[in-house]
Structure formats: structure tokens, C-alpha cells
Amino acid sequence: MPEKQPQPRERQLLPLVGGGDGGGGDDRQELRADCGSCFGLCCVALTLSKSSDFPVNKAAGTPCTNLKQDFRCGIHQNLRQKGFSGCTVYDCFGAGQKVSQATYGGTDWRQAPDTARQMFDVFPVMRQLHELLWYLTEALTLPQARPIRGELQHALDTTEQLTHDAPAVVAETDVAAHREDVNVLLLRTSELMRADIRRKKKDRRGADLFGARLKGADLRGVTLRGACLIAADLRGADLRQADLIGADFRDTDLRGADLTGSIFLTQSQVNAAKGDAETKLPPALTRPAHWSRG
Template identity: 55%
Template sequence: MDPGAAGEGTRVEHSELRADCGNCFGLCCVALAFTRSADFARDKAAGEPCGHLGAGHRCGIHDRLRDQGYAGCTVYDCLGAGQKVSRHTFAGRDWRDAADGGRKMFAVLPVVRQLHELLRHLAEVRTLPAAAELHDAAAAAATRVEALSLGSADELLALDVAAERAPVGELLRRASQLARARFPRPRDHRGADLMGSRLRGADLRGADLRGALLIGADLRGADLRGADLLGADLRGADLGGADVRDALFLTGPQLAAASGDPATRLPPGLGRPGHWA
């Protein structure tokens, strides 16, 4: 039996881990810094509102960001942190009305986003049949992380996020090993520099590609089923015709940073980026 044919469960995307711009005060358009480059048309300091941010906290060029030189905006996803910070942490108080100009709110955003990233990966662990022995541990970890994300602004700013990531990271590593065990002799490319590599048609089923640099890599037609892509840099990678079904810890921003085509096979729950051919 083809080891890649065995499904690893359906990817779960909880609504609270999806960006809801209508319930956010445009935090990513203010809190984050831009550096003029191929990804951003101009420089913008952290805490400075983007010139395209309207009075109603909506982007004035959202439907044409790439055409206007803001491709970097299309690969950012707050994972629901924006609306949580806006509506829960700061109880619906607009940063424009804050005495500090919103500085504390902007500082809290990346903390909550990191916690939501952990929640997203823990949710995925609980969909992996091969990692069933870790489901209870993943649920317990998610309960703890969610409770932390609901803390006050001062509690969030005092939080040692790295210390919270460590045990979750170990749990994700164990889940990955269990899920990839069905693949014979999977390749180990963890943290590898594969920038611009010619991997067209490569058999990368079950490969460990955690943290790998795949910038500009030719992955056309590659089989990445069951590959661990946690933190892999896919900027400019060509996924045309590639099979990334059941790829582990793959995110929407990673896909948005890459290119693909109608033949690219995606995991359930991850949509095809609008700029793909």
C-alpha cells in the first residue's frame, strides 16, 4: 500500500484562530513595521498607521495589495489575535483613543499571535490518528495556552513566550515522528539550506523539513505528503503540481508566500491563494 495514501485526519480550523478583520482595529496595519522592498512599496515604522488604512480600520487597497506593491501584507495572518486583542484584551477600546497611542496594544498583538500559532498546531495534533497517544496531552496544553491568551495586557507582556513554546514544541516533535513513521526512510532536511534547490518531482513523503530554507526552490510535482513543514520558509517556492496533502503544520501564510497552480493538491481546510495561477 502506498504510505502516502493513508489519511492523517481532517485539518481543523477553529473560528477563533482565523482573522476577523471586521472585529479588529486594523492592528496589523499599525503595529508592524514595513521595510521598502519587493514585499512593501514603502517604509513604515512600527506603531505608524499604514497610509492605506481607512477611518473604519479597513485597508483601502485590500483587493489589490500585490498590484500596489504590498505582497508582504498578503502573507501575514494574525491567526485571530487581532480581534482577541481588540475585543477581549482591551475590551473594544480603540487604539486611537488610548492615552499611549496604542503602544501597549501593539506590543500585545505579537504575543497573542504566537499563542494562537501554538493553539493552531495543537489542534492539528488532535486530528492525527497516528498521534492518538498524544491527544490528551495536546488538549491539556491547548487549555493552558488558551488561558494564557485570555490574560490581561500586563500579564501578556510579562509572559515568557519562549518558555511556553518549549513543551509545546516537544509535543509537536513527537506527534510528527508518530505521523511520519509510516513512510519508509523519510529524508531528514531539518533546518537545511535548500534555497533555489531543484527538487522537481522529488519524493519527499514524510520528510523532516522543519525550519528548512526552501526560498525559490523548484518543487513542481514534488510529493510532500506527510512532510513536516513546521517553520519551513517557502517564499518564492514553486509548488506547481506538488502534492502537499497531509503535510504537517503547513499554514496559509506559507502557501501564500509560495506559488502554485490548479494542479497543486492541498490539505483540507487550506484554501488556494488568490494570486496562484
């Protein structure tokens, strides 16, 4: 097994700018999936259930039939047409390359089948830790979060250190407990970020907004944490400074919506939604290829 990595250094963040409009820069490149440096872990370690997102059932630890010997997807360019839309939504936050190249030192599960099971157990834990790193890194760029910057940095360093533990230790990490601790800080960040407008807005945390008609709605500063927005109509809605952590955006219509300055939005959420060229996204996220151009 590879030796434990050295203590991580503080992330180098770009200067804080702006007044909460999402302008603060940050470097989350290592938290973006690099499939070319991964051993196809999401195609093997995870369970797939036949549904509108996947055309087949696949047990955890069993390679997808579309996974090639070089760990590339054989139908990558046609995943949606082949019924694998769930694959186009999934994001590992860079956990795949971390487990493949750092935790296991570049030795894949085919070369060392005796490590395969452990590797597949480590991957989903690493993915959750990297998701927390994504949120914490974002929080550190927000000017309003300056009062708790030290606590956020400590939480980020602690989380990153967990990702450098030996494989057996990572696999046994109590991510749920760690997430609870981090969430206290993320909630505080959200409150600080939305303090100037949140008192005027209804709390939509965990709300059931399945298919809701919210076209053109003013949702600035609203907390939509964990809200169900499946198939909701948010065309032209204003979601600036809205807290979107954990919101379910599957088939949510975001055409023309403004999400600049929204907080804790992920690429996976964006990929699950519908949008167009007029949808405004935070600078850290990219416009999905399947979104309409007009």
C-alpha cells in the same frame, strides 16, 4: 481594562478519521483572521522595512498610510500591484480580533490612545500564542497522535488560558519558553505521524534548499522543519506526511505538488508560495487568489 476571561473549555474537534492523510476534521475558525473585527493592528503595531515585500519603511506603532478610519485597507484589492505583497502573505492566526474584541473589549486605540502602546505590544505576543494553538489543534486531529492526546490537550488548554490573561500579563508572557515546551510535543507528534516512512527518508530539517531543483521529488514523510525553500522548484513534488513547520516557502513553486496530509503547514506559508489549480492542499487551508488558475 476588561476582566480576565473564564477558563477556556476544551475545543470541540470533529471525529478523528483516516490513516494520516489529513482527513481528520478540526475547527480552527477562531484562529483565522477576521479583519472586519480587528482594529487594523497588523497595519499599525508591526515594523515594515522597504524591500521586495514592502515599498516603504514604517516604524512599529505608526499606522500605515493605507489604513482608513474604519480600520480597512485602502488598497486591499491591489496590494500586490502596489508593492505590498508582504501584506498578502501575513497571517495573524486570529490574534487581531482576539486582542481587539476580547482583550480590550472592543475599545480601539483611537478611542483610548492611552492603551495604544500596550495594545501594540500585546498583539505580537497574542499572534505567537495563536500560532501555537493552530499547531496544537491540528495535532489533536491526527490519529497517530492518540498516545499523547492528553498531553496535547493540556498544552492547548494552557496556551489558550494565556490568551485570556489581562493585557499587561499577556505582554509579559515568555512566549519563547512556552514555545519550547509545546515544541517537544509537536516534535513527538511529527515522529508518530511519520513513523511508517520517515526512516527511509533523509532528514532535511533546517536544510538550505534555496532554489533547489526538486521537481517531482518524493518527499513523503520528510521533515522540512525550518528549511529554506525560497524559490525552490517543487512542481509535482509529493509532500504527503511531510513536516513543514517553519519552512520558508517564499516564491517556492508548488504547482502540481501534493501537500495533502502534510503537517503543520500554515496559510501564511501557502500564500508566500506559487501554485496552481493542480496544487493539492490540506482541507484547513485555502487556495490563494494570486495563484495561477491553469
